[in-house]
Amino acid sequence: MTITKEHLLKVYQDMVLIRRFEEVVEKYSKNGTIPGFIHLSIGQEAAQAGVIDTLKETDYKFPDHRGHGAIVLSSRPEDRKTIMAEIFGKKTGINGGRGGSMHINDLKVRNMGFNGIQGSTVVTSLGTAFASFYNHTDDVTVVFMGDGTLGEGTCHESMNMAATWKLPLIYVLINNQYAISTKYTESHPQEYLADWAKGYLVPSETIDGNDIEVVIESTQKAIERARKGEGPTLIEMMTYRWQGHFSGDPAAYRPQGELESWKEKCPIKQTKSKLMNIYGISELDLDLIQRKTEDEVEGYLQFSLASPWPSTDDATSWVYSDISVEGRK
Amino acid sequence: MNRTITFAKAINEAIHQEMDRDEKVFIIGEDVAKMGGDFGITSGIWKKWPHRAFDTALSESAIIGLSCGAALCGLRPVAELMFADFIGVCYDQIVNNAAKLCYMFEGKASAQIVVRAVTGGGIRCAYHHSQCIEPWLMNIPGLVVVAPATPYEAKGLLVSAIRSNNPVIFLEHKGLYNKKGDVPEELYDLPLYESKVVRKGNDITLVAAMSMVDFALRAAEDLSKEGVSCEIINPLTLFPLDKETIINSVAKTGRLVIIQEGPKFMGYAAEIGSMVYEDIFEYLKAPMKRVTSLDTPMPFSPGLEDYVMPQYADVKKACSEVMSF
Numbered sequence: 001m002t003i004t005k006e007h008l009l010k011v012y013q014d015m016v017l018i019r020r021f022e023e024v025v026e027k028y029s030k031n032g033t034i035p036g037f038i039h040l041s042i043g044q045e046a047a048q049a050g051v052i053d054t055l056k057e058t059d060y061k062f063p064d065h066r067g068h069g070a071i072v073l074s075s076r077p078e079d080r081k082t083i084m085a086e087i088f089g090k091k092t093g094i095n096g097g098r099g100g101s102m103h104i105n106d107l108k109v110r111n112m113g114f115n116g117i118q119g120s121t122v123v124t125s126l127g128t129a130f131a132s133f134y135n136h137t138d139d140v141t142v143v144f145m146g147d148g149t150l151g152e153g154t155c156h157e158s159m160n161m162a163a164t165w166k167l168p169l170i171y172v173l174i175n176n177q178y179a180i181s182t183k184y185t186e187s188h189p190q191e192y193l194a195d196w197a198k199g200y201l202v203p204s205e206t207i208d209g210n211d212i213e214v215v216i217e218s219t220q221k222a223i224e225r226a227r228k229g230e231g232p233t234l235i236e237m238m239t240y241r242w243q244g245h246f247s248g249d250p251a252a253y254r255p256q257g258e259l260e261s262w263k264e265k266c267p268i269k270q271t272k273s274k275l276m277n278i279y280g281i282s283e284l285d286l287d288l289i290q291r292k293t294e295d296e297v298e299g300y301l302q303f304s305l306a307s308p309w310p311s312t313d314d315a316t317s318w319v320y321s322d323i324s325v326e327g328r329k
Numbered sequence: 330m331n332r333t334i335t336f337a338k339a340i341n342e343a344i345h346q347e348m349d350r351d352e353k354v355f356i357i358g359e360d361v362a363k364m365g366g367d368f369g370i371t372s373g374i375w376k377k378w379p380h381r382a383f384d385t386a387l388s389e390s391a392i393i394g395l396s397c398g399a400a401l402c403g404l405r406p407v408a409e410l411m412f413a414d415f416i417g418v419c420y421d422q423i424v425n426n427a428a429k430l431c432y433m434f435e436g437k438a439s440a441q442i443v444v445r446a447v448t449g450g451g452i453r454c455a456y457h458h459s460q461c462i463e464p465w466l467m468n469i470p471g472l473v474v475v476a477p478a479t480p481y482e483a484k485g486l487l488v489s490a491i492r493s494n495n496p497v498i499f500l501e502h503k504g505l506y507n508k509k510g511d512v513p514e515e516l517y518d519l520p521l522y523e524s525k526v527v528r529k530g531n532d533i534t535l536v537a538a539m540s541m542v543d544f545a546l547r548a549a550e551d552l553s554k555e556g557v558s559c560e561i562i563n564p565l566t567l568f569p570l571d572k573e574t575i576i577n578s579v580a581k582t583g584r585l586v587i588i589q590e591g592p593k594f595m596g597y598a599a600e601i602g603s604m605v606y607e608d609i610f611e612y613l614k615a616p617m618k619r620v621t622s623l624d625t626p627m628p629f630s631p632g633l634e635d636y637v638m639p640q641y642a643d644v645k646k647a648c649s650e651v652m653s654f
Contacts, residue, residue: 095433095435107437113433115425115429117421120422120425122394123391123393123394123395123398123422124394124397125398126394127395127396127400127402127406128398128402130395131398131402131403157391160386161388161395164386317436318432318435318436319432319470319471320473320495320569321494322494322495323522323569325470325569
């Protein structure tokens with residue numbers, strides 16, 4: 001794998017942005033400012049940043065419920081503050097505050113949004129991949145899923161159909177070890193969940209999801225196959241979520257020491273040491289990236305805090321495309 | 330010049346003509362392409378457009394999910410579920426995906442899909458192929474439930490359903506497939522969300538959909554001999570319902586009988602009744618009556634199925650009760 005210094009520096013910045021974004025979201029979720037519940041992706045930055053880095057704007061992206069990172073990186077820089085505002089439930093949110101953390105979508109960049117129910121986007125993504133095939137375009141579809149998602153029956157229907165019709169679909173299975181509290185080894189018979197794709201004759205591999213170079217390389221291969229019309233691929237990216245299932249979950253189900261051992265494998269830390277030791281970038285320069293990112297995210301935060309709540313009229317709009325639904329009289 | 334064709338042929342013609350008009354329209358489902366559908370409704374389409382007709386595995390969730398995703402890209406899928414009862418295996422995709430997409434994307438994209446499904450009883454197929462699933466879908470804002478009763482309505486409403494940017498569940502009552510009626514050969518559309526006054530009258534409002542409209546027509550005919558005049562309203566779009574036409578009719582007649590195939594409890598007859606009580610109670614001359622199926626699964630044996638289905642005698646009885654109250 002040959003990744004240039006500039007490229008590695010770029011994805012390093014991407015990962016730092018995800019980390020900072022999530023830290024701020026976590027703080028304002030825990031202090032009650034952000035309504036509802038939040039799923040954080042701290043620890044999983046390489047999988048999200050590496051995949052998004054490999055895609056073009058017109059490729060279809062289905063983030064998962066732990067998908068803030070993929071969503072932010074897919075978006076255009078000028079829209080990022082509206083993504084945070086959406087998580088805060090504000091009128092200026094990218095979807096007007098009607099969806100929140102779990103349903104952020106952005107058609108400009110073909111972020112097709114998440115459906116709050118596991119396994120749903122696994123079949124919806126068939127449709128965008130099908131549209132590329134129907135319209136003869138080379139846009140591929142990436143659907144993010146987790147180790148837990150694989151328990152849903154829709155995964156079978158989706159992979160069977162995608163493989164039969166050779167649809168340009170890439171299943172990015174982020175294996176962060178736990179579906180809420182249940183370890184994947186307790187709910188699936190395979191040692192490697194990637195093996196599950198074998199029954200569908202779909203190429204698959206299990207990779208180190210914390211090594212961004214490996215993530216980029218594997219995703220590039222899958223995308224190349226898909227663009228050539230050779231069909232779907234499943235990539236299992238081994239990683240770990242540092243937080244509980246939702247922000248505030250103490251994650252008491254994890255054995256002692258497990259989190260600490262994964263923190264040693266922090267994707268940002270790993271990349272930072274490569275940049276310093278192999279590419280000779282100074283710690284000072286990397287600190288500068290960190291500070292610039294913090295300032296940027298602070299801007300998103302201030303925008304979100306200062307933004308107004310949606311108007312109650314917004315609750316009844318767009319239930320249907322053509323007729324209105326009555327509000328309160 | 331009038332041309333008479335079956336309900337089944339009218340649906341087939343609507344799909345053909347819409348596919349001719351708009352290359353974004355395609356059909357997908359189990360056995361819909363080469364075989365032309367389990368009921369033959371999509372026959373001839375694959376032959377004409379082999380790249381726009383897709384046979385799938387038995388994967389209802391994938392059929393609906395794929396349709397939703399394709400719709401978000403601007404295509405217009407016409408999916409077939411075969412028996413409406415099979416909605417159970419893809420209910421999540423219809424309720425939690427299709428119905429939510431317009432809201433989620435603030436109208437910038439939506440599940441512009443048609444899901445065709447064969448509903449209702451009467452063909453001795455028991456509880457997994459004979460249910461009336463309409464109420465399962467009528468508590469889900471975002472969905473449109475369309476239920477034609479004649480070949481003319483079937484063609485015009487399906488054309489509108491295909492052109493609609495909303496997810497439309499298009500219900501085809503299996504008892505109506507062979508029913509014949511006048512249908513123009515040219516392409517035309519009929520409005521969604523509008524009830525139809527099937528027959529005008531002054532004494533009783535009969536609300537009926539799909540095959541129950543025939544019951545209503547028969548009752549109106551019989552009652553006219555006794556000097557009772559019935560107004561018949563077919564909602565056509567069951568959800569969202571055109572309340573106004575029903576309310577205006579009952580305000581005029583003061584009497585309401587709803588004939589609804591399917592279990593009574595929480596059926597749409599209940600909603601129509603409460604809507605009338607809520608809005609125009611003071612106009613009522615008698616309590617409303619509901620004629621429905623029994624609250625059981627649908628049995629197989631002919632005598633049992635007939636017993637569970639709505640009875641014509643009950644329609645007559647309900648009408649005479651509201652008249653004599």
